[in-house]
Amino acid sequence: MKFGDKIREQRKKAGLSQDEAAMGIGITKRTLANYEGGVSYPQDRSVYFKLSEFFDVDVNYFLTEDEEFLTLAAESYGKKGQDQANLILEQAAALFAGGELSETDQIAFLHNMQALFLESKTTRHCAGGELPGKEDGC
DSSP: OOHHHHHHHHHHHTTOOHHHHHHHHTSOHHHHHHHHTTSOOOSSTHHHHHHHHHHTSOHHHHOOHHHHHHHHHHHHHHHHHHHHHHHHHHHHHHHGGGOOSOHHHHHHHHHHHHHHHHHHHHHHHHTTOOOOOSOOOO
C-alpha cells in the first residue's frame, strides 16, 4: 500500500474529514490532500512522527524504504531532488514489471540506485554544481 493510501485509510478508519485530520496533525488540508493523492511526500521526517502519533500507529507503518529515500532526497536537495528520486522509483518499478528479477535482486538494485542518486547529488554539489542542497556535507 502506498503512503497516501495509508494516510487515507487511517483517516477514514478514524471517521475524520481531511480538514479535521489536517488540523490534528498540524498541516494544511491541501498538504494532506496532496499526500493522500500521491502528489507529494513529507519533506521533513518529523511529519511521519506526527502522522504516527495522531493516528496511533507505529512510524514504520508510514515510513517504508521508498518514503525514507524520498524524504532524504527532499531534506537534502529540495522539491526538485525529491521529484527526481520519485522518478527513479517509478522507472525502476516499470523495469521490474516483466518479473525477470527475484525480489531480493530487485531490492538490491533499488538500494544501489538510491545510493548512486544520493552520491551523485553530493558529488555534484561538492564540485560546485547548481543544487539547492540544504546540507553541505562536503
